Amino acid sequence: MKNVTEFRVSVSPEVLNDLKSRLQNTRWPGEADGSGWHFGTSEAYLKELVKYWLTQYDWRKQEAALNQYPQYIADVNGVKVHFQYIKGKGKNPKPLILTHGWPDSYYRFHKIIPLLTEGEQSFDLIIPSIPGFGFSEKASMSSRQVADLWKVLMTENLGYLKFYAAGGDMGMNVVKALASNYPDQVTGIHLTDAGYPMGQEDPATMTEAEKQFAQFVQQWWYSEGAYAMVQSTKPQSLAYGLNDSPAGLAAWMLSFGNAGAPYEIIEQAFGGRDELLTNVMIYWVTQTIATSVRMYKTDALALWGGEKPLQKTRVPAGIAVFPREAQFPREWAERFVHVVSFRNMKEGGHFAALEVPEAFADELRTFFYSLK
Numbered sequence: 001m002k003n004v005t006e007f008r009v010s011v012s013p014e015v016l017n018d019l020k021s022r023l024q025n026t027r028w029p030g031e032a033d034g035s036g037w038h039f040g041t042s043e044a045y046l047k048e049l050v051k052y053w054l055t056q057y058d059w060r061k062q063e064a065a066l067n068q069y070p071q072y073i074a075d076v077n078g079v080k081v082h083f084q085y086i087k088g089k090g091k092n093p094k095p096l097i098l099t100h101g102w103p104d105s106y107y108r109f110h111k112i113i114p115l116l117t118e119g120e121q122s123f124d125l126i127i128p129s130i131p132g133f134g135f136s137e138k139a140s141m142s143s144r145q146v147a148d149l150w151k152v153l154m155t156e157n158l159g160y161l162k163f164y165a166a167g168g169d170m171g172m173n174v175v176k177a178l179a180s181n182y183p184d185q186v187t188g189i190h191l192t193d194a195g196y197p198m199g200q201e202d203p204a205t206m207t208e209a210e211k212q213f214a215q216f217v218q219q220w221w222y223s224e225g226a227y228a229m230v231q232s233t234k235p236q237s238l239a240y241g242l243n244d245s246p247a248g249l250a251a252w253m254l255s256f257g258n259a260g261a262p263y264e265i266i267e268q269a270f271g272g273r274d275e276l277l278t279n280v281m282i283y284w285v286t287q288t289i290a291t292s293v294r295m296y297k298t299d300a301l302a303l304w305g306g307e308k309p310l311q312k313t314r315v316p317a318g319i320a321v322f323p324r325e326a327q328f329p330r331e332w333a334e335r336f337v338h339v340v341s342f343r344n345m346k347e348g349g350h351f352a353a354l355e356v357p358e359a360f361a362d363e364l365r366t367f368f369y370s371l372k
Contacts, residue, residue, distance in 0.1 A: 008067050008071065019246055026245065077148075082135035088122030096166065098166050103253040103292075115361035134288060143174045169192075172195065175191060188315060189318070191320075192319075209329035216326065242293075249280060271351065271355060317338055320352070324349030
């Protein structure tokens, strides 16, 4: 490895004591009678979660779990990138870089690490934190700029001539850019979403299934898309409150995680209550909520500034559509990537690697090992 140093998560007692004080002194705003989750994150639920956070959640236990696997900091074109690096135990493991989104983190993939590094069909897993997220440098970069970093990380820092890539949410944008711009290095990609119609498409070129998907997205945008509009336009205004209040940070992240899903499965969507809080904690202890939401603005500025659309990649792509995710048709994905596998999964949602890790890991293994 080149320009790489070892890393361990270690949060000071002062940070944890400050967190406890802030949670204990949360100023609750009150909520409309009977509003439940219909006005945003339920205050009744959030109070219960904060109580659990204060009295039962054990950060030191979670910190030890985060340090279970090797972690590093790489200097990638002058940017400090945090990543996990776990070698596969098979005879010829495939190098695979996994990219998270928002409001999750590299922790999104922790349950599938043992599932993908054991056995003959195994992988060398590289799981980085996007710059501006978690333990990487606090630098807000566009998805394409992150893709450029990933190419250097894989080929120059780690020495892989060719590699595979997978991602969802904002990670999807990074992976598409990797495949489009570096088809000679990227052997195959896997996505759990393919982007959304934004009104720029010519309806005459769209199939009926694509038009129905576009209508669904428009309705979803009006009911659940406020977070993306705020983060794409006024991320700094939002960041002050979220960086100052752990309860506020959790409320904002939970509101998104709950979008489009039955309210009672919110913890399940993140893999469980401890997993949910550990994901929030990664943002809190690193103070990266500001730089993470700023990525939405950075991507928007690149688009508004006339950034040319990515060329459709020739790299083979596998697509998995989970039932609690936006149900896009195959032809929509084929606009952007060379789809060779398209599967509708039986269960799971936006954070499938946390919610249904066995099914997700099996999907990745089956697809990547089917490629010649």
